[in-house]
Amino acid sequence: MAGTVAVLKTSPVRVGGQLDESRAYFHRLFWTFPPCIEAFRHCKPLISIDGTHLYGKNGGMLLVAIAQDMNSNILLVAFALVEGENAESWSFFLSHLREHVTQQPGLLVISDRHNGIKAALEAPDGGWLPPSAYRAFCIRHVAANFALTFKGKDTRRLLVNTAYAKTEVEFHYWFDILRSEDPAMCDWANRIEYSLWTQHCDEGRRFGHMTTNISECVNSILKGVRNLPVCSLVKATYGRLAELFVRKGREAEAQMGTGQQFSQHLVKCIEANLKTARCFTVTVYDRDNSEFTIAETTPTGSFSLGSYRVSLASQTCDCGYFQALHFPCPHALACCAYSRLT
Template sequence: MRSRRCGNRKFVEPHTCTSTRLTEDHRKLDSKTICTCIMPMVKDMPTIKVLVLIAEIQARFQYRVSYRKAWIAKQMAMEQLYGDFDASYNELQGWIAAMREHVPGTVIELQTRSYDGPNNQLQSRKRIFHRMFWTFDQCVRAFPHCKPFVQVDGTWLYGKYTQILLLAVAQDGNRNVLPITFAIVDKENMESWEFFLTNLRRYVISNDNICIIFDRGKRLIAAIRHSGVPWRSVYCIRHIVANFQRDYKNADWKRQVVRMAYELEPHIFRQRMARLESDMEGQTNTSFRQWLGTMEPWQWAQSFDDGFRYGQMTTNLVEGINAVLLKTRHLPISSVFSATFFRLATLMPRMGQQQVNQMEAGHVFVEGIRDAMVVNRRMARSMTVEVYSRHNETF
C-alpha cells in the first residue's frame, strides 16, 4: 500500500530513483587511497595510461573514479617512487659528485643559465639547469674497438618538464649496440646539437671522417657545418623515403627509392635511377634529381658510400636505445641520468660474457677491451671485434 502523510512530510512509496554518483566515484576513495593501490603498477610501468589505472580501480572497488583523481594519484605515486621533479634538479648535483668520485673517468659537462623571475626580470644570482652532456670512461675506451660510425638522434622526455634527450650510439663487430654519449637539452636547435657534437668530439671521437648517421634534420646539419669538424655526414634512408612519400604520395616510386638506396652496384643504381625518372616524367614537374637537391649520392646510396656506413642505412640502432629508455623518459632528471649508468652496468657484463663464450667456441678475434667497469666495484670483462671485410660484409 502507498501512503502519504503530509504533516511530517513522510513519503512511503516504492523507491524508483537511482544515484549515478555512487557508480562514478566515492568520497572515501580519495587520491591517497588510489595511490597506494596503483603503486606497484606505476613502479612496473611509469608510462602506464591514466585510463588503464581507472579501469583497474573500477575492477577492484566497483567504482569509476574521475580522471582528475586518478591523475593526481599517479603523480603522487611517481613522486614517492622517483622523487619530486623540481627537487630532482637539486639532487642532480649530488649524483654528479658521486659519479665523479666513485666512477673515475666519468665525463659530465653541466651548463646553467640565469633565472628569469616574475615579469621576465633577470635574476642573475639564481642559476637554473640549461643542458648537460655526459659519458662514462668505459664507453670512451670502447669506441676505438667499435665500427667507425655513430648514429645520433633526439627524443622527448615526457615528465613535468619537456626536454630533449640526445644520444650517440655505436656498434661493435658482433653487432652489439653501445650507447656512448648522452645529453639533456632544453630545445633541439643548432646550439644544442653543437654543444652535443663538440663534447662528443672532445671526449670520445678523436679521428676525422668518422661517419655520422642521422635523420637529415636541418638544425643538426647546421651544427655539423658550424662545428668545423670533418664528419662524414650521411642520412637515414627511412627518413628520406618518408619525406619522398609526403611530397609525391606514390608507393611504387617510394619502393624504387628504397631499392636504389640499398643497391651495392653503381651501374645497377644508375639503371634504377633512369627507370624512376622515366616513370616520374610527365607526372610531376620536379625530377627525382631535382628533389634530391643538395644531397650527394654517397650520403644516401650504399653503392657510393665507400664502406663508411658499414651497411647501416637507418638510425635503427639509436631508435632501439630510445625504446629501451622509454620508461625512463617519464622520470625526473636525476633518475634519467642514473638510469643510463645502471643500464650500461647491465649491458657491459652481458657483452663481455658473450665475447668470452665466442672465444671459447673457437672464433678468432682481435683483442678488445678488458678493463672492468665499476658498478658496485665491478663491470664488464672484455669486448672484442673481428677485422672488417667489405667483400664479406663483416667487421
C-alpha cells in the same frame, strides 16, 4: 663512476629585471661513461646521432650518439638533455661528443637532415669537417620526407632500393625505374648530393649502415626512461649500460673460451659467402697485383653481371660488397681459394 664526463649548462635567473646570481635554471646536460668511451675505440668508425622526445613535465629532447661493433651490437655512447632540436643544442652535444668520445679522424656521422645538425657539423671550429669527419643521411628519414611529396604505393620502396644499391649499375637500374614512375621523383632525389644518401657513393664509410638505429636503441636501452626526472634518467642510462656491458662481456668470454677469436656475425657472413664462392670460375688477370676475373657458373643475385673483376690487393670487387661491407664477398673468397690463401 670515476672518469664519467658530465657537462652541465645553466641559464641565469632574472627577478624583476635584475639578475639573481644565487640561482640558475637547468639548461642542458651532456654525459658519457668511461666504458662507452673505451668501447667506441673498438667500434666501426661511424656514429649515428638522433633525438627522441621526453615525456616528463619539463619536456625537452634526449640527444644520443649510437655506435656499432663488428658483431652488429649497438651501443649508446653519449647523451644530452636539451630544450629541443636547434643549432645551439646540437652544437653543444656534438662539440662535447667530439672532445670526449669520438676523437678518431675520418669518422662518418649518420643523421637526419635537420638544419641544426647541418649547422653544427659545418661549423669551422667544430672538428666535424672533412677529412676529420664526413656526413651521411639516414635513409629512413630521407624516404619519409620523400613520401610527403610522392604518395604512390611503391615510391618510397623504390627510393630506398636506389639508396641501398652497392654499385653504379644497380643504382641506375632502380633510378631508371623511379624516373619511369615520375621524372619529378628523380629531380627531388638529385637535389641531395649522392654521397649523402646512396651507398654506392659513400666510399665504404657506412659499413652498410643506412639508418640511425634510434628505434632499436629506444626499445633496448631507453624504454620507459623518457618520462623520468633528470637525475633518474641519467641513473637509468648508467644502470642499463652497466647491465649491457656485463652481459656482453660474459658472451665474449664464453666465445673466446671455445677458441672463437672472430665476431660471430662476421663468421656467419664469411661462411655463407664461402658456399656461394663455389659457383665461380677464377682466372688470374695480374698475379703480381692479385687481380682476377670471376665468371659465374650459377647466377648469385638479381643484379648478376656474369663476370667480375676482383683485386685482393686493393680489396675491391665489381659487385660492390667488398668495398661497402669491408669483408670479402663470395667473388673475393673464390680468388683467395684459388690462390690458396687462408
